Amino acid sequence: MNISIFGLGYVGCVSIGCLAKNGHHVIGVDVSQIKVDQINAGKATIIEKDIDIIIAEQRAKGNIEATTDSKEAILKTDITIVAVGTPSSDKGHLNLNYIFKVAEVAGLAIKEKKDFHIIAIRSTIMPGTCDKFAAIVEDASGKKRNVDFAIVDNPEFLREGTAVEDYYNPPLTLIGSDNSGAAETVASLYRQLPGEVIITDLKIAEIMKYVNNTFHALKISFGNEIGNICSEMGIDSHKVMEIFCKDKQLNISPYYFKPGFAFGGSCLPKDLKGLQTLAHDLYVSVPVIDSINKSNELQITRAVDIIQHTQKKRIGFLGLSFKAGTDDLRNSPAVAVVETLLGKGYSVKIYDKHIHLSNLTGTNKVYIDHHIPHLSKLMVKDAEDLIKDVDVIVINNREQEYLDVLEKAGDTAMIVDMVRLPEAIRNKNNYTGINW
Ligand SMILES: NC(=O)c1ccc[n+]([C@@H]2O[C@H](COP(=O)([O-])OP(=O)(O)OC[C@H]3O[C@@H](n4cnc5c(N)ncnc54)[C@H](O)[C@@H]3O)[C@@H](O)[C@H]2O)c1
Numbered sequence: 001m002n003i004s005i006f007g008l009g010y011v012g013c014v015s016i017g018c019l020a021k022n023g024h025h026v027i028g029v030d031v032s033q034i035k036v037d038q039i040n041a042g043k044a045t046i047i048e049k050d051i052d053i054i055i056a057e058q059r060a061k062g063n064i065e066a067t068t069d070s071k072e073a074i075l076k077t078d079i080t081i082v083a084v085g086t087p088s089s090d091k092g093h094l095n096l097n098y099i100f101k102v103a104e105v106a107g108l109a110i111k112e113k114k115d116f117h118i119i120a121i122r123s124t125i126m127p128g129t130c131d132k133f134a135a136i137v138e139d140a141s142g143k144k145r146n147v148d149f150a151i152v153d154n155p156e157f158l159r160e161g162t163a164v165e166d167y168y169n170p171p172l173t174l175i176g177s178d179n180s181g182a183a184e185t186v187a188s189l190y191r192q193l194p195g196e197v198i199i200t201d202l203k204i205a206e207i208m209k210y211v212n213n214t215f216h217a218l219k220i221s222f223g224n225e226i227g228n229i230c231s232e233m234g235i236d237s238h239k240v241m242e243i244f245c246k247d248k249q250l251n252i253s254p255y256y257f258k259p260g261f262a263f264g265g266s267c268l269p270k271d272l273k274g275l276q277t278l279a280h281d282l283y284v285s286v287p288v289i290d291s292i293n294k295s296n297e298l299q300i301t302r303a304v305d306i307i308q309h310t311q312k313k314r315i316g317f318l319g320l321s322f323k324a325g326t327d328d329l330r331n332s333p334a335v336a337v338v339e340t341l342l343g344k345g346y347s348v349k350i351y352d353k354h355i356h357l358s359n360l361t362g363t364n365k366v367y368i369d370h371h372i373p374h375l376s377k378l379m380v381k382d383a384e385d386l387i388k389d390v391d392v393i394v395i396n397n398r399e400q401e402y403l404d405v406l407e408k409a410g411d412t413a414m415i416v417d418m419v420r421l422p423e424a425i426r427n428k429n430n431y432t433g434i435n436w
Contacts, residue, residue, distance in 0.1 A: 001189070003027070004073035006102050007084035008035040008066065011122055011156050013045045013055070014163045015083060016066075019189065020058035027073045028066035039066035050164040070102075074109035074117065079185065083122045083156070094126050103133045107140025110149050118182045120154040120175075127206040129153075130176070150182035153205040157212070173197045176205020218288065225286040229275070232282040259435045261396070261418035262299035262333035264322035266363070269293070269331045299434075300336045303418065306432055307341065307392060310414050315341055316390030317350040318383060318405070319397025324419075327354040330367045334396040334418075338378075339371050350378050351386045353401055387413060395419055 001024050005012050008030040016028045016039065028039050035045045042059035044052045058064045067073055074080055084098040099121070110117050119137070121130060130153050134145045143149060153176035158166035173190040175197070177183035183199045190197060226244075227237035245252055263269070272292055279286040307315060322332035329335055338348050357376050360368065368375055380386045383405040387393060391413055395402055398419040406415065406425055414430045415421070425431060 001025075001079060002077040003079045003081060003189075004029055004077040005081045005083055006030075006070065006073075007082065007098075007123070008032070008039060008045045009083065009085060010046050010048070010160055010163065011158070012081075012083035013039075014048065014051055014158060014167055015081060015122065015156075016064055017044070017051050017054035017058055018164065018167045020061075020063035021054055022189075022192065024063070024189070026064050027077060028064065029068065029070050029073045030066065031068065033068060036066040036068055039064060048160065048163045054164065070105040071109040071112070074106060075113055078115070079118045079120060079189075080106060081120050081122050081154070086123045086125060094124075096125065096129060096132075099123060099125060099129065099133065100136055103136035104140050107137040109141075110137060110143055111141040113148075117149045118152065118185055119149065120152050120186045122154050122156045124155060124209045125153065125206055126210075127203040129206060130202050146179050150177070150179040151202075152177040152179070152182050152186050153202055154186055155205060155209045157209075168193060170195045174205050174208055175199045176202040178202055221288045225279075225284075225289050228284050229279050229282060229286065232284050258420070260420060261303060261434055262296045262336075264331040264333045264335075265328060266330045269296075296333075300333050300340075303333070303337050303394075303416070303434060304340050306416055306434065307337070307346075307394065308344075310392050310416070310432075312391035312414065313345075314347045314390045315349075315392045315394060316386045316413070317348065317352075318386070318393060318395045318402040319399060320350050320352045321354060321397060324397040324399050325354070327352070327356070327360065327364070329355070329360075329364055334394075335368070335371050337394070342372070348378050349380050349386050349390055350375070351380050351383045352397070353383075353399060355379070384408075392416055395421060 003019055003024050004027045005016050006029045008016065008028045012028060016026045020026045028036070030036050038045050039055065039059065042056040044055045055064070082099065082102050084102055086099060087095050089095045106119060121133065130151045134151045137149060138145055141148070145151065155174055157170055170193055172195045173187065173193065175183045175186050177199060187197045187199060223241055226240065230237035230240055249255065276286065276290060279289065317334060317338065320332060320334050320338070321328050322330070338350065341348055357379065372378070383401060387405060387409050393406070393409070393413050394416045395406065396418050403421065406421065411428065411430050414432070415425065415428065417426070417431065417433045420433065420436065426433065
């Protein structure tokens, strides 16, 4: 395929070399004459393992060339890959000026082009940028998106230092698009590489790089804070994290990664507090770990806000325990929501199939007596009765009995979902999810 690549920095230089090595003819475009001259002289524009050899070889074979003439590059190619810089502004916002400049020049070239043109944005961009890019191309070209050209987002996951190796071994290839033909064409550039090719919505692809890199930063800071606590106590932090990483069921796994309601129960809040106190007593500052509970409390506030936003006063809860399949009410975030609503004068009714007040004992009973002493007056014996009597149903545990009742319920009561109910219920008009 004939491909043009805008931006001959780290991402562009690796892409031009590796795509040429995989059999494509690639034209590099940059505003820097020096970088263009380097590529045309068979030299890499960056220091990176193996890329100098690849660029020299591919230039000698005539598979790559470079120019500052963006129009000519677009007219001669079928796909344009955008790999220009997206630095932070002084205030921390993303500076998309270089991206939108490319959109303008691409539009002027597409104006003169007869064939359909595909633009794949490889730079890291904020959700919504592809749509703005397409609007600029439409304005400059007078042509129509998805009739004359298409925009896809194709974020790059390589790391400097191992960029060529990462190019050939991506964890996955991600393509966001509103045009299946264009997505398939871009996917075909990477089909011979290992890793799943995922084609998804534009905005999902656009936000992915931020989600990944923020998580990587969080992992590093978490590991460092654990290391700082361990080293103060003479514990080998590397052995600790080695064992931590061996648990592939709960630690290094998809478990606990579903957006939803706050955590609770007898263990997570208690042990988090325990580690915070340990760090405090050792005079070790752990801001990442210290912020976890604050974030959790905000999730409880978010639930209260959503319920208040319905402007209804009679609220029913399906499930009160901290998770499905248990009667444990200790540190259940739903208890905190009920307590807050009662304090604000709401009428609350609760059905929980596992909670029989006469059976509650020990710390579980002490906890609930302290937080909602008159719980017995709020509990009802039947889920169907509860639904008839309230304006808002808050579903707090994913129990089959609750799902069955909700399916039968009419549309009069609003549903506030903490557990991600099945799609048929999520599609109802009277429905709100906590964060989806
Ligand atoms: N460097 C990385 O490890 C890495 C990894 C993944 C994603 N990314 C993302 O990829 C994008 C590019 O990063 P980079 O590190 O390669 O940037 P870079 O600064 O090394 O290179 C960007 C190049 O774009 C050129 N350029 C600017 N405006 C242009 C225009 N209008 N037309 C043509 N060329 C133009 C610049 O002259 C420069 O050579 C960024 O969005 C970055 O966040 C970078």
